[in-house]
Amino acid sequence: MLPQTPHQPTSRAQEPLRRRVYVAVCLLAAAALLVIVLTDLGRGQVEPGTAAGLALCLGVAGLLQFSRLPWLLVDYTVLLGASGIVVTQLLHLLGTQEPIPLRTYFPGVFLVIAAFSVLPVRAALAYTAALLAIFAGLSVATGSDVVLLGELTLASLLIAHLSYFGRQVSAERARSEEQYRLSRTDVLTGLENRRGMYERIQQAFSRSLNSEGAEFTVMLADIDYFKRVNDTFGHDVGDQVLQRVASVLQREVGHQGSVARWGGEEFLILLETSDPPVVRAVAGQAWHAVRTGGVLGLPAVTTSLGVASSGEVVSVSDLLRIADRRLYQAKDAGRDRVQLGPALYARAPSDAAGKTRPVPTAPASTTPREQNL
Known part of the structure; x- marks a missing residue:
């Protein structure tokens, strides 16, 4: 034609x-x-x-x-x-x-x-x-x-x-x-999908090996109790939650990195830096923004985040495995929190219970979960 x-x-x-x-x-x-x-x-x-x-x-x-x-x-x-x-x-x-x-x-x-x-x-x-x-x-x-x-x-x-x-x-x-x-695009959220983000991470890792100061960070975020949302309100509402979380994460990360839907209710954030204050700030802003930017008519949507930096590992698979492990540590500790690596704990403030809080930019909390972040 x-x-x-x-x-x-x-x-x-x-x-x-x-x-x-x-x-x-x-x-x-x-x-x-x-x-x-x-x-x-x-x-x-x-x-x-x-x-x-x-x-x-x-x-x-x-x-x-x-x-x-x-x-x-x-x-x-x-x-x-x-x-x-x-x-x-x-x-x-x-x-x-x-x-x-x-x-x-x-x-x-x-x-x-x-x-x-x-x-x-x-x-x-x-x-x-x-x-x-x-x-x-x-x-x-x-x-x-x-x-x-x-x-x-x-x-x-x-x-x-x-x-x-x-x-x-x-x-x-x-x-x-x-x-x-x-x-390389997720149809529901419009974000990059797992395949596209994996290629992006591989490229970033290659750059970090060939250039000093090119370290980066990945954050694996998972929506807490997402199955309950689908079971209680239906998959259409669940899709709205996924779209809203995707939009919030993309807005908070902005030009500092990129966001992808990693699979199911998981999102992966790639930051073009491993500077501890910046990583803690972005993690805190993303965590808090999701918490306060849920879908109208639903209970607050929260996320658990596992964070890993390229300087900690020698391969992409190790990097993703560590981020996934820290995500599950956050979930095991009660969800609705950020789990950082040792290098990012430096100079992070501690709460009254002595647990390191990686989010200096988050507002003062009035709920037990935020106190445990």
């Missing part, structure tokens, strides 16, 4: 760059046309089509620079404007019965390129056929060089082939990229 349109959506991040590039191309084309106009002036004769092309390039550059016109409108403005210029030139030659000059064939090639850049494939083919028919009719009427017409036809066929092939390659690449993204 032929693609229906060559236009691809532009993300907000890409929009300013695309506009700058488009403006730069228009200005460069205008500069080239200005050189031609000045050269023609030196010879005592200016081609109206060249001057019109210069005005079109400058006009489009101005529209892009000072307005936010949709891309489709900009593209069609260029195609229609250039088509009008070339048709006017050809009609003038028909009226004077002059042969088509060599320099008029280049705008024809430009129109074919523009058509396949702007129009759907079938429309671009029809446009190209009509353009070639006009050139052919004018060549016969004025006795122009048919060799140049043949070269224009060959160039048009090559452009059509490359354009269609290029679109097929782009579409295939887009599909491959989308499949790759989906294979």
Whole structure:
């Protein structure tokens, strides 16, 4: 099936760059046309089509620079404007019965390129056929060089082939990229899934081996008593809890790392640092944010977290095993708490019972569970 349109959506991040590039191309084309106009002036004769092309390039550059016109409108403005210029030139030659000059064939090639850049494939083919028919009719009427017409036809066929092939390659690449993204994305939460996060951890571990100071931390978080939520309120509500926890964790981690759904009700946080104060702060913020950001109408949702740093281990499997072990230590100690490693206990405050608390940023607690964090 032929693609229906060559236009691809532009993300907000890409929009300013695309506009700058488009403006730069228009200005460069205008500069080239200005050189031609000045050269023609030196010879005592200016081609109206060249001057019109210069005005079109400058006009489009101005529209892009000072307005936010949709891309489709900009593209069609260029195609229609250039088509009008070339048709006017050809009609003038028909009226004077002059042969088509060599320099008029280049705008024809430009129109074919523009058509396949702007129009759907079938429309671009029809446009190209009509353009070639006009050139052919004018060549016969004025006795122009048919060799140049043949070269224009060959160039048009090559452009059509490359354009269609290029679109097929782009579409295939887009599909491959989308499949790759989906294979590493959890459908329910929109987070990275276990496969994607495992690859990310492996890359981080390789960097930590090859670069001093590149240590990182993983936090394995598990929603406490999640089975009760499903059994009591249903799986739809359970899905809402998973989505809410995912959103809260992603918000609290922010640019400091990444979050993935590790499986079931477990989430894995990758922090790009093993600095104890930072790790304790992020762990505390994530733990507290989940506690206070549950689903409306449900009891407070809590999590248990096990934390491990890359500096403690010699392999990724050891790192994940230690994080999992500490998660279960947190659960065995009563859940709703963070279990750190020895390196992260340094300078952590202790509660009245003497248990190390790794969350200096958490607010003062009024419940026994928070006191035991």
